[in-house]
Amino acid sequence: MWLSCYLSSALRSCPCLIVTGETTRMTLVQAINNAIDIVLSKDPTAVLFGEDVAFGGVFRVSVNLRDRYGRDRVFNSPLSEQGIVAFGIGLACAGATSIAEIQFADYIFPAFDQIVNEGSKFRYRTGNLFNCGKLTIRAPIGAVGHGALYHSQSPEAFFAHIPGIKEVPTGDYELPLSSAEVLIEGDDVTLVGWGTQVHVLRDVVTMAQEKLNVSCELIDLRTILPWDLETVAKSVVKTGRLLIAHEAPYTYGICSRNSSTNTGQYHVSPGERLNREIMSV
Amino acid sequence: MVRSPSRVRHVSVEASVMFALVVRSLKPQSIPKSGIIGALQGKNYSTVSEATFEVKSCDLYKLEQGPNTSVSLSRDDALFYYRQMQTVRRMETVAGNLYKAKYIRGFCHLYSGQEACCVGMEAALTGDDAVITAYRAHGWTYVRGVSLVGVLAELTGKHVKVIHLTYIMIFMLQIPLGAGIAFALQYQGKPNVCVTLYGDGAANQGQLFEAFNLAKLWNVPAIFVCENNGYGMGTSVERASANTDYYTRGDFVPGMRVDGMDILAVKEATRFCKDYALKNGPILIEAATYRYHGHSMSDPGTRLKIDTEVRKEVEEAAEKAKSDPELSLENMYNDIYVNPPADYTVRGCDISIQHSST
Structure with missing residues (x-):
């Protein structure tokens, strides 16, 4: 089971990916749309469902897909998050590639029980007789423009605590999971982020170079669980400093886990507090 | 919910626009009735002091008798309700414009078209009854006693110190909370009900049925109200609900479907349900209504001639909500x-x- 948290406000272009063959520059939303498009075209068992996905979804992620693949494969669900996820688990168990959209990550909590107690443990509790590995739950996280309550939180840490789930903040079907990407190389400090914070950190890199003459190495974590310790650790060993940026709350977040891991194993993390003071929202 | 009545709530950022309000123990209605009559003086209106109207009978579920179909009201009340409905309509038109002009950010769910629900229900409630609703809350907030400036400034996130709420809560899945509030009212021996509103979209959430069970199990004075405006987000009721007779979906909770576009029918149904809930426990109202917004962002005010005075009052409030300093x-x-x-x-x-x- 995959939990894919994409960034609702990420209408900016993705960082360039090094791939072979023809490439097109897309926004993150377009890239997700494109990825689902490819899955639906290549996998006849694939279905997409969620609140208002049929007309294209509130973020236009599923635009044109119903027209292309029909109402029986791209369809609206009632406003019932528990139902959406549980339905997806059942569907995936029966062999279908199911893509369930939760319109905002903040809406996901009625489905929390299904994700934690059903989906993530399905393979284990059936002795590998069944599994729901074909289920992907997509949900936008982070601060959408002025979204306020029920539309702005970053609850990814809740799911990182659950064995059995792979969690990716941004994703392309071609990318390996659990592999971070060094976007910009530098020597003085390692900056780690995921989602919209990667864009923010890009600006930080430029600013730090111009104003402080500090050379930053920027890493897009890409997968939150399991996260790519090796890439991050290598970088931190080189730079000796780590700064992690995330939008989610300060306490017990992914930030604290990642930074403490680094501290524990590599004994380098003087940037930790800086990160929290400045970046935690 | 630990706010003392004497405290002034500083309006928080546009965040609080979105979701539910529990508004209880509010100050008296902000519009003096005498002012309305004054506003209409010189116009050629009927001088009858009271009139009786026939309203459509409700569809009933597990009820032998429904609300009266003959509803009387006084001239003053009629004008007051009309004024309130006009104000809500105009306020929502202005809120829509403020949203388009980016004074209101985030999301903005307008109540245009559903005015008879909040005005009609409020007419049958007292200030000590509780109301909890979700994000389509502007009309309800106004009729519960928050001023026009208060509502609009809340939407624009400005520092207008006019909202005097003793309780404000912000939720989407507020229905089980309504059962809890009703329980508290009963426990405290108060002669009051909790009106718990939700939409036809939320009607398919499992928590609704958990709330029905709790409420009936303990027979709390809750009036569950499904404001069925035909669409949950962008999906029509037929495409989302296996049973679109929402008033029957309480199973062991009796219910009725009322014409939500008729203020008198809504008022009478609410009066009936309050009486019923205090004696017998929870009851469900499906208010069949329709929202104009979402249908079109064009000015819905063109459908209705708004009283000049109402228009002026709303404009002034909007101006204040725009010009006040940010929080x-x-x-x-x-x-x-x-x-x-x-x-x-x-x-x-x-x-x-x-x-x-x-």
Whole structure:
């Protein structure tokens, strides 16, 4: 089971990916749309469902897909998050590639029980007789423009605590999971982020170079669980400093886990507090 | 819910626009009835002091008898309700315009078309009855006693100190909370009900049925109200609900479907249900209504001739809501506790950052 948290406000272009063959520059939303498009075209068992996905979804992620693949494969669900996820688990168990959209990550909590107690443990509790590995739950996280309550939180840490789930903040079907990407190389400090914070950190890199003459190495974590310790650790060993940026709350977040891991194993993390003071929202 | 009535709630950022309000023990209605009559003086209106109207009978579920179909009302009340409905309509038109002009950010769910629900229900309630609803709350907030400036400034996130709420809660899945509030009213021996509103979209959430069960199990004075406006987000009821007769979906909770576009029918149904709920426990109203917004962002005010005075009043409130200074950052840390110690501080993003809190 995959939990894919994409960034609702990420209408900016993705960082360039090094791939072979023809490439097109897309926004993150377009890239997700494109990825689902490819899955639906290549996998006849694939279905997409969620609140208002049929007309294209509130973020236009599923635009044109119903027209292309029909109402029986791209369809609206009632406003019932528990139902959406549980339905997806059942569907995936029966062999279908199911893509369930939760319109905002903040809406996901009625489905929390299904994700934690059903989906993530399905393979284990059936002795590998069944599994729901074909289920992907997509949900936008982070601060959408002025979204306020029920539309702005970053609850990814809740799911990182659950064995059995792979969690990716941004994703392309071609990318390996659990592999971070060094976007910009530098020597003085390692900056780690995921989602919209990667864009923010890009600006930080430029600013730090111009104003402080500090050379930053920027890493897009890409997968939150399991996260790519090796890439991050290598970088931190080189730079000796780590700064992690995330939008989610300060306490017990992914930030604290990642930074403490680094501290524990590599004994380098003087940037930790800086990160929290400045970046935690 | 630990706010004392004497405290002024500083309007928080546009955040609080979105969701439910529990508005209880509010100050008296902000519009004096005499003012309305004054506003209409000189116009050629009927001088009858009271009239009786026939309204459509309700569809009933597990009820032998429904609300009266013959409803009387006084001239003053009629004008008052009409004025309220016009104000809500105009307020929503202006709110829509403020949203388009980016004075209101985030999301904006307008009540246009559903005015008869909030005005009609409020007409059958007292200030001590509780109401909890979700994000389509502007009309309800107004009829519960918050001023026009209060509602619009809440939407624009400005620092207008006019909202005097003793309780404000912000939720989407507020239905089980309504059962809890009703239980509290009963427990405290109060002769009041909790009106718990939700839409046809939320009607398919499992929590609704958990709330029905709790409410009926303990027979709490809750009136569950499904404001069925035909669409849950962008999906029509037929495409989302196996049973679109929402008034029958309480199973062991009796219900009725009322014409939500008829204020008198709504008022009478609410009066009936309050009486029923206090004696027998929970009851469900499906108010069949329709929202104009979402249908079109064009000015819905063109459908209705709005009284000049109402128009002026709303414009003035909107102007105030636009021009008032923005809420300062320091205010984000205020109003967390009632009467905190003088030097009380609240942690910011980090333990090293402390903000004073009043």
